[in-house]
Amino acid sequence: MATLKDVARESGLTVGTVSRVLNNRGYISDETREKVYAVMRELNYQPNEMARSLSKQKSNTIGVIVPHIVHPYFAKLISNLEQAAYELKYKILLFNSKGKEEKEGEYIEMCKSNRVAAVILCSGSFHTEQFRKLDFPLITIERFLDEGVAGIECDNYRGGVLAAEHLISRGCRHILHIGGVSGLPMPADKRKQGFEDVCRKNGVEYKEVEPGQAYYDDMHYYPVICQTLEQYPQTDGIFASSDLIAAQVIQVCARKGIRVPEQMKVVGFDDVNVAALTTPGITTIRQPVKEMAEAAVTLAVKAAKGDMVPATSMFPVTLVERGSTGNGKPEASR
Amino acid sequence: MATLKDVARESGLTVGTVSRVLNNRGYISDETREKVYAVMRELNYQPNEMARSLSKQKSNTIGVIVPHIVHPYFAKLISNLEQAAYELKYKILLFNSKGKEEKEGEYIEMCKSNRVAAVILCSGSFHTEQFRKLDFPLITIERFLDEGVAGIECDNYRGGVLAAEHLISRGCRHILHIGGVSGLPMPADKRKQGFEDVCRKNGVEYKEVEPGQAYYDDMHYYPVICQTLEQYPQTDGIFASSDLIAAQVIQVCARKGIRVPEQMKVVGFDDVNVAALTTPGITTIRQPVKEMAEAAVTLAVKAAKGDMVPATSMFPVTLVERGSTGNGKPEASR
DNA sequence: TCTGATATGTCAACCGGTTGTTATATTCTT
DNA sequence: AAGAATATAACAACCGGTTGACATATCAGA
Numbered sequence: 001m002a003t004l005k006d007v008a009r010e011s012g013l014t015v016g017t018v019s020r021v022l023n024n025r026g027y028i029s030d031e032t033r034e035k036v037y038a039v040m041r042e043l044n045y046q047p048n049e050m051a052r053s054l055s056k057q058k059s060n061t062i063g064v065i066v067p068h069i070v071h072p073y074f075a076k077l078i079s080n081l082e083q084a085a086y087e088l089k090y091k092i093l094l095f096n097s098k099g100k101e102e103k104e105g106e107y108i109e110m111c112k113s114n115r116v117a118a119v120i121l122c123s124g125s126f127h128t129e130q131f132r133k134l135d136f137p138l139i140t141i142e143r144f145l146d147e148g149v150a151g152i153e154c155d156n157y158r159g160g161v162l163a164a165e166h167l168i169s170r171g172c173r174h175i176l177h178i179g180g181v182s183g184l185p186m187p188a189d190k191r192k193q194g195f196e197d198v199c200r201k202n203g204v205e206y207k208e209v210e211p212g213q214a215y216y217d218d219m220h221y222y223p224v225i226c227q228t229l230e231q232y233p234q235t236d237g238i239f240a241s242s243d244l245i246a247a248q249v250i251q252v253c254a255r256k257g258i259r260v261p262e263q264m265k266v267v268g269f270d271d272v273n274v275a276a277l278t279t280p281g282i283t284t285i286r287q288p289v290k291e292m293a294e295a296a297v298t299l300a301v302k303a304a305k306g307d308m309v310p311a312t313s314m315f316p317v318t319l320v321e322r323g324s325t326g327n328g329k330p331e332a333s334r
Numbered sequence: 335m336a337t338l339k340d341v342a343r344e345s346g347l348t349v350g351t352v353s354r355v356l357n358n359r360g361y362i363s364d365e366t367r368e369k370v371y372a373v374m375r376e377l378n379y380q381p382n383e384m385a386r387s388l389s390k391q392k393s394n395t396i397g398v399i400v401p402h403i404v405h406p407y408f409a410k411l412i413s414n415l416e417q418a419a420y421e422l423k424y425k426i427l428l429f430n431s432k433g434k435e436e437k438e439g440e441y442i443e444m445c446k447s448n449r450v451a452a453v454i455l456c457s458g459s460f461h462t463e464q465f466r467k468l469d470f471p472l473i474t475i476e477r478f479l480d481e482g483v484a485g486i487e488c489d490n491y492r493g494g495v496l497a498a499e500h501l502i503s504r505g506c507r508h509i510l511h512i513g514g515v516s517g518l519p520m521p522a523d524k525r526k527q528g529f530e531d532v533c534r535k536n537g538v539e540y541k542e543v544e545p546g547q548a549y550y551d552d553m554h555y556y557p558v559i560c561q562t563l564e565q566y567p568q569t570d571g572i573f574a575s576s577d578l579i580a581a582q583v584i585q586v587c588a589r590k591g592i593r594v595p596e597q598m599k600v601v602g603f604d605d606v607n608v609a610a611l612t613t614p615g616i617t618t619i620r621q622p623v624k625e626m627a628e629a630a631v632t633l634a635v636k637a638a639k640g641d642m643v644p645a646t647s648m649f650p651v652t653l654v655e656r657g658s659t660g661n662g663k664p665e666a667s668r
Numbered sequence: 669t670c671t672g673a674t675a676t677g678t679c680a681a682c683c684g685g686t687t688g689t690t691a692t693a694t695t696c697t698t
Numbered sequence: 699a700a701g702a703a704t705a706t707a708a709c710a711a712c713c714g715g716t717t718g719a720c721a722t723a724t725c726a727g728a
Contacts, residue, residue, distance in 0.1 A: 001446070001469055003714060014677055019716060027675045044467075046446045050393065051714035054384040055683045061427075069413035070406070070607060079403035082430045091444060093395075094428045096416045110425060112335070112380045133378075135335055219607070247611040254613040273404060273553070277581040279588040279613055337684060348707055353686060361705045385684035389713045670728085677722075686712085695704070 002043035011039040022047060053115060061091045062300055063111035063119040067099035067182070071219060072244060072272035073289075077122060077141065080293030088301055090117065099182065099217060101125040111136070118300035121148065126184050137303030139296050142187055150299045150309045152292050153187045159285040159317040160194025163239040163267040166283065168202050170265050170325050172237025175199065176228065178221070178249070179241045180210035188241060191269065191285075195239055207232050221245050225252045236264060237325075243268035243275040246282045250324065259328075266324040280323025288315050336377040345373040356381060387449060395425045396634055397445035397453040401433035401516070405553060406578060406606035407623075411456060411475065414627030422635055424451065433516065433551060435459040445470070452634035455482065457516060471637030473630050476521055484633045484643045486626050487521045493619040493651040494528025497573040497601040500617065502536050504599050504659050506571025509533065510562065512555070512583070513575045514544035522575060525603065525619075529573055541566050545579075555579050559586045570598060571659075577602035577609040580616045584658065593662075600658040614657025622649050 004022075008015045013032065020026045021036040039045075053059035062085055066074045082092050093116060095107040104125055111119050118137045131138055131147050138148030145151030160177075167175050179192045192208060199206040211224040225248055229235065240246040246268030250260050258264050260280060268275055271286035292315050299309045338356075342349045347366065354360045355370045373379075387393035396419055400408045416426050427450060429441040438459055445453050452471045465472055465481050472482030479485030494511075501509050513526045526542060533540040545558040559582055563569065574580040580602030584594050592598050594614060602609055605620035626649050633643045 005714080015715080016678080016717085017676060020676090023716075025717085027673085029675060032675080046443055048388070048449060048714050049447045050384050050388040050449055051683090052716080053683090054382070054388055054685085055714080055716045057683070059384065069416065070409045072404070072406070072409075072607075075404045075406070075409040078428070079430060082403065082428060086430075091448070092428045094412070094416060094426045096413060096420075109380055113383045114425070115382060115384055244611075251611065251613050251615075273406075274608060274611055277578075277585065277608055277612065279585050281585075339684080348709095349685080350687085350708080351706060354706090357686075359687085361703085363705060366705080382684050385713090386686080387713090388715090389684080389686045391713070671726100672728105673724105673726085675722100675724080678720085679718105681718090682716080684713105688711090689709085690707100691709105692707080693705080695702100697702075698700095 001048075002045040003048070004045075006043055007036065007039050007045050010043060011035050057115070058117055058304065059115050060089060061093050061114060061116045062297065063093045063095065063107070063114070063116040064122070065095045065097050065104060065107050065111075065119060065124065066122045067097050067124040068219075069094075069096050072274050073242065073270045073287075074122065076272050076289050077293055080290045081120060081297060084294045084297035088297060090297065090301065097124050099124055099184075099213065101128055104128070105130045108134070117304040120296050120300055123182055123186065123188075137300060137309075139300045139303070141292060141296055144185075144187065145312045149303050150311055150313070152296050152299070152313045152315070154287040154292065154315045154317050156188055156190035156317075157194040159269060159287075160191035160196075160239070161198050162194075162317065162319045163191070163269070163285055164195045164198035164202075164204075164206075166319055166325060167237035167239060167265055167267060168198070168204055170237070170261075172265055173204055174232070174234045175204060175206050175237040175239065176232060176235045177206065177208045177239045177241070178211065178225070178228065178245055179208060180212065180216070182213065182216045184213060191239075191241055207235070219244055221248045222252060225249055226256075229253075229256065229258075237266070238264065239267045241269050243270045243272050243282055243284055246284065246324070247274050247278045250278050250280070250282070261324050261326050262328045268324075271320050275320075275322065278324075280326065283322045283325040284320050286318045286320045288317075291315055335382075336379040337382070338379075340377055341370065341373050341379050344377060345369050391449070392451055392638065393449050394423060395427050395448060395450045396631065397427045397429065397441070397448070397450040398456070399429045399431050399438060399441050399445075399453065399458065400456045401431050401458040402553070403428075403430050406608050407576065407604045407621075408456065410606050410623050411627055414624045415454060415631060418628045418631035422631060424631065424635065431458055433458055433518075433547065435462055438462070439464045442468070451638040454630050454634055457520065457522075459518060471634060471643075473634045473637070475626060475630055478519075478521065479646045483637050484645055484647070486630050486633070486647045486649070488621040488626065488649045488651050490522055490524040490651075491528040493603060493621075494525035494530075494573070495532050496528075496651065496653045497525070497603070497619055498529045498532035498536075498538075498540075500653055500659060501571035501573060501599055501601060502532070502538055504571070504595075506599055507538055508566070508568045509538060509540050509571040509573065510566060510569045511540065511542045511573045511575070512545065512559070512562065512579055513542060514546065514550070516547065516550045518547060525573075525575055541569070553578055555582045556586060559583055560590075563587075563590065563592075571600075572598065573601045575603050577604045577606050577616055577618055580618065580658070581608050581612045584612050584614070584616070595658050595660050596662045602658075605654050609654075609656065612658075614660065617656045617659040618654050620652045620654045622651075625649055
């Protein structure tokens with residue numbers, strides 16, 4: 001592969017000057033600039049990012065650690081993080097911690113080794129000590145905010161409020177919350193709080209279940225859902241803490257012959273693709289994932305430069321209505 | 335951050351010796367080895383991968399370029415690629431080309447700049463010239479096999495055969511194939527071939543539609559599906575080229591009051607999560623994504639070492655039965 | 669004509685490792 | 699006791715850029 005030296009030789013300049021062109025430093029005539037670029041094209045030169053990062057003592061890479069990749073919420077998040085990073089000329093090193101603390105730790109070490117500019121840490125495990133004394137900023141998404149330099153979350157409490165209010169306004173009187181997105185204490189737990197507060201204020205009877213971490217890991221909630229529906233047969237509305245769970249609720253209802261939305265109304269959370277792919281579609285609390293991802297990357301880059309960034313950022317959620325809380329008439333084709 | 339030099343100083347050894355410990359080269363006594371490791375732990379030393387890669391002229395990073403991240407097939411693929419890479423001590427640099435050739439090219443350049451060990455290129459655009467004269471092996475997955483050093487695909491033709499045979503065996507007599515996974519010529523097109531051959535051999539009437547690239551990009555096939563069902567109202571079985579399309583077929587049927595599977599049977603492709611999340615579940619042709627991802631990473635690493643690897647690897651597919659081609663009785667809970 | 673601004677060259681140190689050579693010991697074999 | 703294997707030191711070159719100091723030359727403006 002062509003190196004800076006080759007470019008310098010071919011263009012009759014010195015390495016210093018060529019480097020100056022590459023980094024837009026000092027004085028360079030348009031003529032020289034053009035010539036250098038021409039030679040670079042000719043030699044098919046690509047600067048060696050390893051060398052650059054080494055001498056600059058920082059890379060253009062952001063580490064992203066998620067507990068799941070196939071989970072539609074994280075897939076959406078990763079997709080938006082990649083897009084946002086791309087726009088700022090950053091690359092994504094992707095790690096799947098599977099929610100395990102030791103793997104998280106290992107990945108953090110790998111990020112260190114690779115001298116990433118920053119790490120974006122999504123959901124995943126509980127508080128840990130390993131996030132002290134890091135050499136790069138740590139941005140968290142939907143995780144305990146005090147762990148990193150900056151935390152990003154959506155208004156989980158308000159989401160719970162919206163969900164409960166919606167179910168109640170649609171006539172539900174025995175409602176159920178299926179929480180425990182991850183089986184670990186999380187900011188997402190505030191959804192439950194919002195739900196509870198609304199139920200109490202309205203004097204509506206409510207129940208709650210918390211599936212354990214095991215369910216989260218393989219995203220397979222059928223057993224809990226079945227069991228819960230049998231335990232609380234009078235339930236007429238369910239607020240699930242993710243669309244993934246909501247989709248499974250709808251399936252279980254279908255199997256049990258419970259008609260959604262006529263006999264049972266369902267509200268999910270996240271607003272990922274699956275919410276639109278079930279029959280009926282899932283009414284859900286939409287997280288502005290794109291904006292959250294953009295914020296995460298922007299803050300990561302800023303913090304890496306040493307700029308001050310807000311310690312916490314909270315994004316609003318909105319209710320997206322679909323068939324699962326409708327009146328039973330067929331839905332329009334979106 | 336602590337450097338090799340620091341470790342050497344603290345352990346009273348020379349950089350050379352410490353490096354030798356790190357790389358398991360030359361003679362090292364157990365005593366020295368232990369001491370070095372102890373000091374490394376003490377100083378919380380992490381080798382600088384930038385420096386390593388630079389001097390070794392290669393990194394432990396594999397570039398992965400996909401046309402979609404939120405698409406469940408790619409999410410599953412990425413997840414398995416990451417896992418396989420992790421086991422071989424490699425990291426994943428993730429790029430989302432959105433199926434655009436120019437972005438693909440740009441990402442290939444970024445991979446060059448980062449001196450990746452190899453690139454795994456998934457589906458995406460058509461043949462391009464930019465894959466000549468690369469400095470690293472290029473492994474393709476479900477893409478034209480002649481583009482890279484090695485190509486991996488599933489037995490697409492057989493998938494089409496299985497799907498058609500299954501629909502016919504379940505009594506369908508007017509079957510339809512919705513293809514064009516990407517709107518571009520692809521190995522996946524062989525699914526159609528297999529489908530056609532079986533239909534012809536059995537004298538079953540069949541139709542085919544090819545949604546354009548536009549549909550693939552936003553994964554929103556409703557318009558084509560509606561239109562097609564109106565155009566061929568006697569259709570009683572559909573083979574969709576992905577579970578994502580199949581899920582939408584089921585939704586459209588529900589809206590139109592067509593009962594699945596009683597009046598219409600549906601077979602998808604891929605066997606991703608959504609296939610199990612719809613009501614009814616989707617009978618589908620399963621790609622062994624895990625094995626394909628492992629093969630891709632293994633070949634990538636081997637090829638990067640200069641070893642010879644098979645130019646093409648084809649993995650078998652299997653039929654997974656779910657409710658969408660059943661007899662209409664409720665499904666068991668998986 | 670003197671002064672700056674502009675434009676480039678020359679040189680060398682540095683980033684943090686890897687690797688090869690040469691030199692010295694010590695210990696084990698035979 | 700000689701030779702081989704083992705263990706480490708001491709250097710230094712190299713990977714491919716970045717950056718700063720200093721020198722030199724041109725050209726425009728005052």
